[in-house]
Amino acid sequence: MSLPNPTDKYFKEIERLMFKFIWGKSNDKIKRDQMSQTYDIGGLKMTNIKTFTKCLKLSWIRRWWSQNSLWTLFPDQYFGGIRDILKVGPKYMTELALSTDNPFWKDVILAYHDFPEALLDDNNTEISEQPLWYNYNIKLDLIQNWHNNGVSLISDLISPDGKFYKYQELKDIHKIKGTFLDYQRVMTAIPKSWKKKIAERSEPKMIGPIKPLNS
Structure with missing residues (x-):
């Protein structure tokens, strides 16, 4: 996804339509948070649309890291080298996001902001x-x-x-x-x-x- 994220209102409407397709006119039979969990913990692996969108944005961090194309010059100049960014914590991502008026790259940076905390499990x-x-x-x-x-x-x-x-x-x-x-x-x-x-x-x-x- 190379466009800015939809608004929260739009996300909620997509989610409403998805669950309406599953349950029809009746109320939800299972909590929506539970539906997105894996089978082994009682979920049905339902797509969490906001998380899915965030993952699409994160894929641009991988592209930025692995590619040597001309387009990478833009984020390099705007934010600094990708390798330097990946060696600091999420607080720096907040500062970067506040410093840019580009809505797409702001979404990319904020998606990466949430990534380290999601991985940390005291391992x-x-x-x-x-x-x-x-x-x-x-x-x-x-x-x-x-x-x-x-x-x-x-x-x-x-x-x-x-x-x-x-x-x-x-x-x-x-x-x-x-x-x-x-x-x-x-x-x-x-x-x-x-x-x-x-x-x-x-x-x-x-x-x-x-x-x-x-x-």
Whole structure:
């Protein structure tokens, strides 16, 4: 969909017609939110028209990322490079959306704004790929030098053995500037529950004693 999103009123009318087709003149037999769920949790995989439209808009982020066509020069010039945008959190998307008067690209940016939060399920891998900057879950101002030197995601703070780098290690690896207070501010801003998940992942699992075969 390369047009601006319809209004909420239009979405509601489409939804009304869809469910009228299913139920006829009678009232809905199943809640509409439930209808859009998958079969295994009692749904019927009914299309949620607003979510479907948002997914179509998200596909333009993929095109922007993967294509090298002339049209990508427009969003690059308007919003900056796509790779930089994908390394910051959804708060930045809000600022970008407010800065543009192009309704189509505003819809695209706002669709991507909702995407990271929809994916996050407290899984360790997804936590480590969370952006440090402009993240609603991490109350932290951008440290430009860190971002410019590749420290953009939580995973950039984590060593190959799964533990957080110490301050000097992080400075040596990423060649960042700043003080220990900057490091402490970043580490404190990451939610404790996330750090606990990451720490649990890095801890070796204890193996109990092996019972002799002849005992």
